[in-house]
Amino acid sequence: MLDVVWRHLCAVAILTVSVVSHNYAAEFKDYRDGRVYRVIPSGNLNWFKHSLRYGKTAFFTDENGIPFYRDDSWATSCPEGSQLPDEMDWEQLIEDSFSGPDKVQNMKNFVGNSSLGFYKFEFDEVVNAKKGYAYFAVRNQGNRAMRLETKRGVAKIVDLENSDAVQIRCVYPRDYLSEMGISKTDMIYTDKRDNKKYKVGMRGGKIWMMKNLAFSVTSEKQCYVDDKSFCEKFGRYYTYEDALKACPTGWHLPDDAEWRDFQKDRKTLDWDNLGQGGCQDWDNFCDGANSGHYWSKTSVKEKTARSWEFNRADKDIERTDASVHKGLYVRCVAD
Known part of the structure; x- marks a missing residue:
C-alpha cells in the first residue's frame, strides 16, 4: 500500500x-x-x-x-x-x-x-x-x-x-500532498487556524503529522508541567473529547488500526520525538523525559479510550485504556 x-x-x-x-x-x-x-x-x-x-x-x-x-x-x-x-x-x-x-x-x-x-x-x-x-x-x-x-x-x-x-x-x-496544502520541497503542512507548521511524512501508507498537535481548543492549560515553553516543544495535551475535534479539516485522530500501521517498523520510528512529553493525569504528570502518550480514536470501555505510550528509553510501545479526562497528545493523520 x-x-x-x-x-x-x-x-x-x-x-x-x-x-x-x-x-x-x-x-x-x-x-x-x-x-x-x-x-x-x-x-x-x-x-x-x-x-x-x-x-x-x-x-x-x-x-x-x-x-x-x-x-x-x-x-x-x-x-x-x-x-x-x-x-x-x-x-x-x-x-x-x-x-x-x-x-x-x-x-x-x-x-x-x-x-x-x-x-x-x-x-x-x-x-x-x-x-x-x-x-x-x-x-x-x-x-x-x-x-x-x-x-x-x-x-x-x-x-x-x-x-x-x-x-x-x-x-x-491525484497529488495528495498538494491537495492537503503540503509543500513538496520541505514536506511542511501549515495549519490555517493558527499558522503553526508541522513536518509530515508517510507511515503505514498514510500521511501523518510528525509533530504533536499544538492547536488550542480550550483556554485551559494544556502544557507539560503547566509550562508554555513545553507546548512549543512537545505540543498540547487534550482530553479525549477535545482530541476528537482537534485536528484541522482534512485530518483526523487515528484509530487503533492506523496506530498499528504507524508503529509496525519500529526501527524507523523517531523515538526522541515520540517518547517525550509525558501525559497529564489530573494534577500529576507522567515521565516527560522518557515517555509520550497519544490518543487513539478507538474506545472499547465506557469513559475510556485507547492510549498509545511510546517509551524512548526502552524503545517500547504500550497500549492501554485511559480515562477520557486525562491529557494526552494528538498526532493527526490525513483523511
Missing part, C-alpha cells in the same frame, strides 16, 4: 494547483493545443471535468464542438501524463458519485455540456441522444464503451461497432 501511495504522490502530471481554505482545485494543461481542463477527484484519480477536445485524433466533431473518437485512437488521444480510465476506474467513479440519492443530478453534472449519444458511422449521425445516453471510452475494452443514462443515473458498459465513435474523459493520479 505504501508503494502505491508514493507512486500516486510522485506521478508525473502537468498540473496547476491552488489550495484555499482546504478547498482543492486543480487543472491539467494539454500542451499539444494549450487547452486547460478542470478536474474532479475520485478514488486515487483526478478526472477531466469535461470531455477531451483534442481534434487531431478525433473521427467526428459535432455542432457543439465535441469530438468523438473511434477505438483505434483511444489509446493515443489523452495527453501525456494522463490516460483513459479502465473499467475499475469507472466503477470507482460510479461508487463515489452515481450510487446515492443524488446520482441523477451528479451524473448530469458530470456529463455537463458534453453532447449526448455516440457517432454512428453507418448512419453518419449522432444517435441515442434523445434517450439521455452519453458514451465514453474505456481502456482495454476494445469497442466497448461506458454508457451513462442521465435520466436515471445508471451506468453500464455496452458493445459498439468498431466504426462507432464516443467521447473521451482522461484521468491521472
Whole structure:
C-alpha cells in the first residue's frame, strides 16, 4: 500500500494547483493545443471535468464542438501524463458519485455540456441522444464503451461497432500532498487556524503529522508541567473529547488500526520525538523525559479510550485504556 501511495504522490502530471481554505482545485494543461481542463477527484484519480477536445485524433466533431473518437485512437488521444480510465476506474467513479440519492443530478453534472449519444458511422449521425445516453471510452475494452443514462443515473458498459465513435474523459493520479496544502520541497503542512507548521511524512501508507498537535481548543492549560515553553516543544495535551475535534479539516485522530500501521517498523520510528512529553493525569504528570502518550480514536470501555505510550528509553510501545479526562497528545493523520 505504501508503494502505491508514493507512486500516486510522485506521478508525473502537468498540473496547476491552488489550495484555499482546504478547498482543492486543480487543472491539467494539454500542451499539444494549450487547452486547460478542470478536474474532479475520485478514488486515487483526478478526472477531466469535461470531455477531451483534442481534434487531431478525433473521427467526428459535432455542432457543439465535441469530438468523438473511434477505438483505434483511444489509446493515443489523452495527453501525456494522463490516460483513459479502465473499467475499475469507472466503477470507482460510479461508487463515489452515481450510487446515492443524488446520482441523477451528479451524473448530469458530470456529463455537463458534453453532447449526448455516440457517432454512428453507418448512419453518419449522432444517435441515442434523445434517450439521455452519453458514451465514453474505456481502456482495454476494445469497442466497448461506458454508457451513462442521465435520466436515471445508471451506468453500464455496452458493445459498439468498431466504426462507432464516443467521447473521451482522461484521468491521472491525484497529488495528495498538494491537495492537503503540503509543500513538496520541505514536506511542511501549515495549519490555517493558527499558522503553526508541522513536518509530515508517510507511515503505514498514510500521511501523518510528525509533530504533536499544538492547536488550542480550550483556554485551559494544556502544557507539560503547566509550562508554555513545553507546548512549543512537545505540543498540547487534550482530553479525549477535545482530541476528537482537534485536528484541522482534512485530518483526523487515528484509530487503533492506523496506530498499528504507524508503529509496525519500529526501527524507523523517531523515538526522541515520540517518547517525550509525558501525559497529564489530573494534577500529576507522567515521565516527560522518557515517555509520550497519544490518543487513539478507538474506545472499547465506557469513559475510556485507547492510549498509545511510546517509551524512548526502552524503545517500547504500550497500549492501554485511559480515562477520557486525562491529557494526552494528538498526532493527526490525513483523511
